[in-house]
Amino acid sequence: MKRHQLGFWILTALVVGNMVGSGIFMLPRSLSEAASPAGVILAWAATGLGVLTLALVFGSLAVRKPELSGGPQIYAKELFREGSPGSLLAGFMSTWGYWIGNIAGFVAVITTFASYLSTFFPVLTSQKAWLTMGSFSLKAGNVLTFLVCSILLWGTHAICLNGMKSAGRLNLIATTIKVIGFALFIVIALFAFQQSNIGPFLAPRTGSGGEMLGLLSQVNGAAVATLWAFIGVESAMVFAARARRKLDIRRATIAGLVISLMLYVGISILTMGLLTQDQLMASQNPLVDGITTVLGPIGGKLLAGLGLISLLGSTIGWVLLSSEVPFQAAKLGVFLPSFAKENRQGMPKVSLWISNAVGQILLLSTISGSISAAFDFIIYIATLAYLVPYLIASIYNLKLVWTGETYSLRRERITEGIIAAAAAIYSLWVIVAGTANLKTFLLGLALIVSGVLIYPLLLRYRKIQSNTL
Template sequence: MKQQQLGFWLLTALVVGNMVGSGIFMLPRSLAEAASPAGVLLGWLITGAGVLTIAIIFGNLAIRKPELNGGPQIYAKELFPKGSKASILSGFMASWGYWIGNVAGNVAIITTFASYLSTFFPILTSGHVVFSIGSFTLKLGHLLTFLVCTSLLWVMHTIILQGVESAGKLNFLATATKVLGFFLFIIIGLFAFEKSYVDPFIAPRYDEAGHTLGLLSQINNVALSTLWAFIGIESAIVFASRARKQSDVKRATIAGLLIALAIYIGISVLVMGMLKQDVLIQSEKPLVDAIGTVLGPIGSQLLAGLGLISLIGSTLGWIFLSAEVPYQAAKQGLFLRAFLQENEKSMPRFSLLVSNMISQLFIFSTISNSMAAAFDFVIYIATLSYLVPYVIASTFQFKLVWTGETYVTMKERMTDGVIALLATMYSIWLVKAGTADMKTFLLGVALLASSLLFYPLLLKQQSEHKTKQKQSA
């Protein structure tokens, strides 16, 4: 049976859909608080340029090393001698951390979906007590939210099992709808833009201690605030083995970044001209408030609907990506062989089931405070597992340039060398900024180290595989 494949547009939709999720709805407020209009614009441009170097790296590696599928964390094993224990351990740890980080992050998207749905169904926030047992009280809103989240998770599970093209087309439809919606918002914003709201264009901001922050400090704050806006740029490379052409992976990664960047810059800057600065900084729903100044009450309904569509696409894309990570890692010998199980549509059946069962456990956070605390803990420590693969990919590209592997001309090596150096520096800065708090850093290391509990099983599995190969020979 011919394996279904993803073309350029479906890959691009996965990149955009995974990058542009729920965060865009709150980002304008946090950016306005962090910087003046000039700082916001410059911060976006600098961040966009930095992430562009990473996007180019991902595209280059997909073409130069097409056999290394499954995501940037896979390149970890290539930084060490082939077949060595260091190679296997690094690849396994990186894949493990990235997988667990994604699974936990999926629950955040799913629960946000329920939050947006409450705009249309207020009963989801009902405080009516269903029953109480000891210190535990189950409220009707929490119960319904749990049921909504659980339903969404397993509906997405069923859709993904129908095949890569079916899932890709639904993701494309959701992504195309939200991109169109955001660009319509931008057009409305252009007409509603009040220049006086962004004056002064360059203005001081203040930290918690009351110290004045200049333009450079503001740009740095914006870069930190937008750190998570670009998580998902690696989506196309995770699905590289399912792409019709490896060149589409590079094109989709760069195209997806540019589309997302246009949406981010357009919305965050235009909202500054639709709401006064003091109003924007205090707003809990900046996009809704901004569109409300033009369209009135119907604006909140439209934005909530756009949010739901946006989250459906993001949920589908991230659940699919989460299952693909250990599946592709297992193909590289970096994960337990059980994760290689497929259904008749060549979808990672076992990997998808295990990933979603873990997500289901965390969805209990909607009805149990103890689980909520556990969920917050995992999200808190997942920072490093998201960012480390970026450093790995850019370092591996630099290694290829240094050794000359896959290169023919010195000009190509020089060009990619400069990009690799910039991407490596930027990636390291991302890790440093994202884990600046020592507690976050140490807990992130603990998450990666937790893979060591399962590492002996992987070694045993590989030993048995080698024994069988010798016997068959």
Template sequence: MQQQKLGLWLLTALVVGNMVGSGIFMLPRSLAEAASPLGVIFAWLLTGAGVLMTALVFGNLAIRKPELNGGPQIYAKELFPKGSNISILSGFMSSWGYWIGNFAGNVAIITTFASYLSTFFPILTSKQTLFAIGSLDVKLGNLLTFAVCTALLWGMHFIILRGIEDAGKLNFLATAAKVLGFFLFIVIALFAFEKSNIGSLVAPRYDEAGHSIGLLGQINNAAVSTLWAFIGVESAIVFASRARKQADVKRATILGLLIALAIYIGISVLVMGVLPQKELIQSEKPLVDAIVAILGPSGGYILAGLGLISLLGSTLGWVLLSAEVPYQAAKQGLFIPAFLKENKKRVPSFSLVLSNGLAQIFIFSTVSNSMSAAFDFVIYIATLAYLVPYFIASVFQLKLTLTGETYKGAARGRMIDGIVAVLATIYSIWVIIAGTADIKTFMLGVVLLLSGIFFYPQVKKAAQQTEEKQKMSA
């Protein structure tokens, strides 16, 4: 039975495919609002360097701890004595945060789909007020957007329930369309680039009180948004058990990161050179608006159509991933046992239902916010949730270098990996601080993470039963 079959390029394709999703469609607008053109470029480079350190951590751990291949959350329990309460708790909380990031991130993709669908159905952006609920005026566009997002979420749900294999085939076709769409955009935008649209490279940005934000402040504001675009950099390590060579996991992670970074910087800069800054900041679908500015409505329809196909595939993948994470964690005794339930097609049905049910709650944000505002809100929550396992992986790498475990006779490699782990840890802490500057978002993120405590007794009991079974089988 062949187990290790994924080579370097297949692993790289997984990394790039999972990273390059909804962010590329909406982030040009978010970044233009948060920072000047120079601030946007520096934010990408800074985030790319920070994520590179995290990617190196994942790659090092894949080589030095090949038996720990369940994803970044697995490292949390390894920080403490095996079977201890703190080991189980940290493993569960890390998995909980990672799960929240998955289903919240899926909502970001779904709201992006609705935004691009409005190219064909402008009524989705209608400001007509239908009725009021207290102080909230429910607008026609928002209500229709909510209906579209809900239909997409549960449509993907039932497709996946019919079998993961069929969902995978649809996802493959959508990925091919995504690559074609980006190539089309880059070629056309290169010919239409106008430096005058960018304006001043250090144009000021202002906070809600009207105070000017300096370049460093702009970079800080853009940091969390740019990090969202790199969520998925850990994909190769999730599939490490299927890799032909463990060294390929590290190479694929780094190569995939560099490819994605080149795509992100290229498209961000090109959009800024096609659309004037004021127009870009107001755009609900910046890539489509950029193509329309060049080719007219027909170009916008083509790119919007490709974007919709791409986002359908991304939605499939993220819905499946959001159900798979707690399912796999439960198999390791790090999550609520109910998440182990499967249907006849071996799909984690309970996990799928609950993950999508919680995602539905996030979708309610589209009723009171525009699609772009909903996207910004959700990616902040999702990114902060992802930073928990990213931070823990960096600390675990640091622990290995301090104790010398797996580094016998490799003093130089131990020192280099230690420096990488320190930089990755510092970067994770910095982004967490930058992302929690808004107290409302911070408090909601904390509540979502701490809510897992209520379920810890069930997890602890299941973990103890799993350990007893392992002892008996041994």
């Protein structure tokens, strides 16, 4: 079977499809709550530069260390002496946290899909009680939402088992439609833009404690709001082992980042010209509300349909990503060996089944609460799991620069050293800002540390393997 199936366009589609997922639809409202227009623009400038440094780090490492594939978390083991207990523990724990974070990510996308589907099928939000037991009430809308989410999950599972190339092509088609659709939104918004809606350009915002926030505080808050905008920029890097050419990984990462940032910045800023600041902050679906003011209800329905296509593509990309992470880690010896098993199409069958089974358990959160509550909970537990690997990759790149490994030119070492240092500083800043909330920090930490319960199984396997040899 041909292993290296993924070319530049499919890799780029994976980056764009995973970055431009569930977050783009609610981001304009989140940003308007966090900052004035001036703060939003400055936050995007900081985010764009920061994510660019990360993308350059990912691209460089993919070319310099092609044997280390499966995601940015895999470099944790390289920070310690090869074969040492510290190397094994770091590799396993970082992979564990990143893997669970990715599962939470695709569950968030699936629950958002159900939310948009309710635009066409309001029964998904029905409050009719089907069963009541004490204080617990099983509502019709929650049960139907759970069923829709489960069908989407296992339908995607079947597509992924059929092969990486076919799944990648479906994601490419969905991502192409998504990019064209959002580009049309930007064009329409440009013509319908009302400058009077965007003012005042610089205005204070109120914090959670009632304090007034100045411009710098607004930028910090808005940068946290864009946190989910760049999650997935490492997607091409995760599939490095399946790429036709290693150079395509770097190119796809940069191209995917540029396309995604153009869409995010264009949509978040132009939506401010379609709705007033008060309307934007009160909107539960700002993109749909914004386009409805221009094209009427039909325009809103069309955008909701585009959202469904967008989220379908993102679901495929995230499910592929989630299964690939432990699969590649297992092949490198830092995760449970059963995850390295493949089917005839070369797909990680065990990893797919277990990842999606865990996802199914997380989907149970839709049974007892609203879709938005389920989404918020999932985002809480995944934040730290995503950001720590970004910092690890930046530090490992700095290590290579310091030792000179894989470098032949001094100029390259200096340039990439500056980029890696900037990426590390940016990652650390977002980690501190994103986990300032104690609940977010503790849940994220618990997610990563929970791997300690599984780690003895890996040690046991390695002991048996060494005794056999």
